[in-house]
Amino acid sequence: MKIIVCISHVPDTTSKINFTEEDTKFDRNGVQFVINPNDEFGLTRAMWFKEKQGASVDVINVGLSDTESTLRKALAIGADKAIRIDMIPENGYNVATQLASYIKNGNYDLVIAGRESIDYNGGMVPGMIAALNNSNFINNCISLEIDGTNVTAAREIDGGRENIESSTPLVIGAQKGLVEESDLRIPNMRGIMMARKKQLEVIPPIESTNQTNSIKFEKPIPKGEVTLVSPDNLDELINLLHNEAKVI
Amino acid sequence: MAILVYTESEQGKFKKIAFEVASYARAIADQNNTTVTAVCINAESPMDLEIYGVDKILNISNPDLTTFNALSYSQSILQAAENENSNIVVISSSADSRYLAPLLAVKLNAGYVSNASELPSSYKPLTVKRTAFTNKAFENVQVNTENVLISLAKNSFSINEVKSNTSLEELPVTVIENDTKVKSVEKATDKVTIADADTVVSAGRGLKGPENWGMIEELAEVLGAATACSKPVSDLGWRPHGEHVGQTGKPVATNLYIAIGISGAIQHLAGINSSKVKVVINTDPDAPFFKAADYGVVGDAFEVVPELINKLKTFKAQN
Ligand SMILES: Cc1cc2nc3c(=O)[nH]c(=O)nc-3n(C[C@H](O)[C@H](O)[C@H](O)COP(=O)(O)OP(=O)(O)OC[C@H]3O[C@@H](n4cnc5c(N)ncnc54)[C@H](O)[C@@H]3O)c2cc1C
Numbered sequence: 163m164k165i166i167v168c169i170s171h172v173p174d175t176t177s178k179i180n181f182t183e184e185d186t187k188f189d190r191n192g193v194q195f196v197i198n199p200n201d202e203f204g205l206t207r208a209m210w211f212k213e214k215q216g217a218s219v220d221v222i223n224v225g226l227s228d229t230e231s232t233l234r235k236a237l238a239i240g241a242d243k244a245i246r247i248d249m250i251p252e253n254g255y256n257v258a259t260q261l262a263s264y265i266k267n268g269n270y271d272l273v274i275a276g277r278e279s280i281d282y283n284g285g286m287v288p289g290m291i292a293a294l295n296n297s298n299f300i301n302n303c304i305s306l307e308i309d310g311t312n313v314t315a316a317r318e319i320d321g322g323r324e325n326i327e328s329s330t331p332l333v334i335g336a337q338k339g340l341v342e343e344s345d346l347r348i349p350n351m352r353g354i355m356m357a358r359k360k361q362l363e364v365i366p367p368i369e370s371t372n373q374t375n376s377i378k379f380e381k382p383i384p385k386g387e388v389t390l391v392s393p394d395n396l397d398e399l400i401n402l403l404h405n406e407a408k409v410i
Numbered sequence: 411m412a413i414l415v416y417t418e419s420e421q422g423k424f425k426k427i428a429f430e431v432a433s434y435a436r437a438i439a440d441q442n443n444t445t446v447t448a449v450c451i452n453a454e455s456p457m458d459l460e461i462y463g464v465d466k467i468l469n470i471s472n473p474d475l476t477t478f479n480a481l482s483y484s485q486s487i488l489q490a491a492e493n494e495n496s497n498i499v500v501i502s503s504s505a506d507s508r509y510l511a512p513l514l515a516v517k518l519n520a521g522y523v524s525n526a527s528e529l530p531s532s533y534k535p536l537t538v539k540r541t542a543f544t545n546k547a548f549e550n551v552q553v554n555t556e557n558v559l560i561s562l563a564k565n566s567f568s569i570n571e572v573k574s575n576t577s578l579e580e581l582p583v584t585v586i587e588n589d590t591k592v593k594s595v596e597k598a599t600d601k602v603t604i605a606d607a608d609t610v611v612s613a614g615r616g617l618k619g620p621e622n623w624g625m626i627e628e629l630a631e632v633l634g635a636a637t638a639c640s641k642p643v644s645d646l647g648w649r650p651h652g653e654h655v656g657q658t659g660k661p662v663a664t665n666l667y668i669a670i671g672i673s674g675a676i677q678h679l680a681g682i683n684s685s686k687v688k689v690v691i692n693t694d695p696d697a698p699f700f701k702a703a704d705y706g707v708v709g710d711a712f713e714v715v716p717e718l719i720n721k722l723k724t725f726k727a728q729n
């Protein structure tokens with residue numbers, strides 16, 4: 163089985179979000195970048211397929227050379243090969259077109275992407291890859307088994323789960339629950355050394371159009387002070403929620 | 411310009427977000443002097459939409475669409491859009507809608523904007539604000555394509571009741587079978603879900619152990635709320651994964667969010683800060699959550715929560 167995991171390179175969850183160039187660009191100053199958490203769940207599941215079923219696992223990113231540290235981390239975790247499509251990821255559709263084209267040529271059985279990236283939060287790339295390549299698609303995937311071309315999976319729905327059958331070629335949108343938190347791997351020294359020798363292929367982008375453009379970012383209006391209520395006066399809290407906030 | 415809105419139902423009944431997206435589509439239509447068509451799939455009483463400013467309803471009644479299937483549903487909405495020559499399609503941000511959206515966008519050749527939080531600020535070209543960086547920022551996006559697909563963030567547009575002269579039509583669609591099939595659904599039907607709730611009662615590691623969740627469930631019941639938790643609580647197995655909210659869990663955009671024994675780490679706040687009113691109950695006055703909350707009680711959850719339940723019961727009885 164050939165697996166490819168789409169890796170988006172995102173600011174660490176503790177990062178303060180700021181913008182530069184008159185609020186048109188994300189300010190990378192002092193920001194640590196990591197593998198998008200949803201992609202990390204997916205990569206961890208891919209490692210299971212590699213170890214238990216002998217699958218090959220490639221990782222791919224659309225980005226400039228600064229994302230290579232993140233790809234190397236994925237290699238250190240155990241991916242076999244990395245691919246970087248050399249382009250600024252301007253928007254979800256553009257990224258999906260690049261990925262879909264590479265994936266189609268590579269005849270992958272399983273494409274793992276995250277349910278959403280924690281920076282752009284588009285929630286668009288995996289579904290668009292599936293639509294562009296006419297593959298099956300399972301989003302919010304929390305369980306995945308593959309036997310030959312048969313897929314048994316589950317999707318998280320509001321307040322429960324849906325058990326699904328499908329077939330490869332398949333694209334999933336991975337999320338928390340797909341693997342246990344304790345299965346996530348921190349690269350060890352051996353992995354890091356091996357990753358240096360693994361192939362990181364850089365390829366030029368294909369032509370694609372920008373269906374959307376980001377024109378300006380804004381930060382939320384800062385919050386006012388909290389109104390404190392004494393624990394001995396909870397009637398006051400109810401009064402405030404009822405008459406002032408009007409939420410009960 | 412023609413506007414289509416997908417109004418979602420569950421077991422035949424419209425969801426509240428269906429009325430939110432209908433109201434949003436109406437507002438877009440008013441800005442452009444045009445009409446709104448709603449498409450619904452197997453709705454029991456499609457005319458329920460007439461008080462939300464919809465001019466025309468296309469109801470798709472099809473037994474092959476009884477259970478949600480992202481591909482078949484996206485194909486059905488696509489047929490409605492083609493039928494109406496729609497160039498703006500509006501959907502909600504429910505898990506199902508966001509599942510079908512990218513499939514629909516590609517087939518419609520539409521620029522897709524997810525998590526829109528306001529009405530478009532202009533139409534030539536269409537420009538709209540969306541949330542990004544897990545609610546830590548907003549992004550203004552310009553769409554360059556002729557067709558546009560917008561998914562509206564939950565609770566970001568209020569429901570408006572405006573009666574119009576609504577017509578109803580049945581839309582026959584062709585459903586092409588596909589390989590992805592739902593075999594079974596496991597869902598607690600007696601509980602309010604985080605996605606549907608107006609109020610969410612959430613608790614963290616400050617509760618000390620799973621045996622202490624009785625009072626959280628009781629508080630939720632009194633308020634008609636859903637229950638949620640912080641990440642460590644679900645990692646420890648005290649509560650199911652589906653209750654984990656935050657940047658790596660479920661997003662919460664409710665009217666009222668009550669956080670009990672949750673410190674307010676940045677990853678937690680990122681997922682819940684688009685809720686309108688936040689209340690925190692915590693023993694530690696320096697807990698970061700107090701900086702993000704509207705109302706706070708510095709106190710012990712084991713004393714404050716039972717007392718609050720009692721007082722709320724009295725309040726409910728009087729109101
Ligand atoms: C990559 C990454 C992603 C993450 N994603 C998420 C996420 O999506 N969601 C999330 O929640 N977290 C997330 N986290 C974890 C986050 O950083 C915090 O560790 C977590 O939110 C803390 O949970 P907590 O507030 O329940 O526990 P704690 O931080 O232990 O806080 C417990 C609180 O309870 C209070 N308390 C104690 N006793 C009482 C009492 N008797 N009555 C009232 N209050 C009491 C304490 O004062 C304290 O403030 C993530 C972390 C990382 C690294």
Ligand SMILES: Nc1ncnc2c1ncn2[C@@H]1O[C@H](COP(=O)(O)O)[C@@H](O)[C@H]1O
Nearest residue numbers: 168223224275276278279284285286287
């Ligand atoms: N630039 C990128 N390179 C590779 N994969 C990406 C990129 N952007 C997004 N993805 C993948 O698509 C998923 C969803 O991203 P998004 O549509 O931006 O929310 C991510 O979790 C990644 O798996």
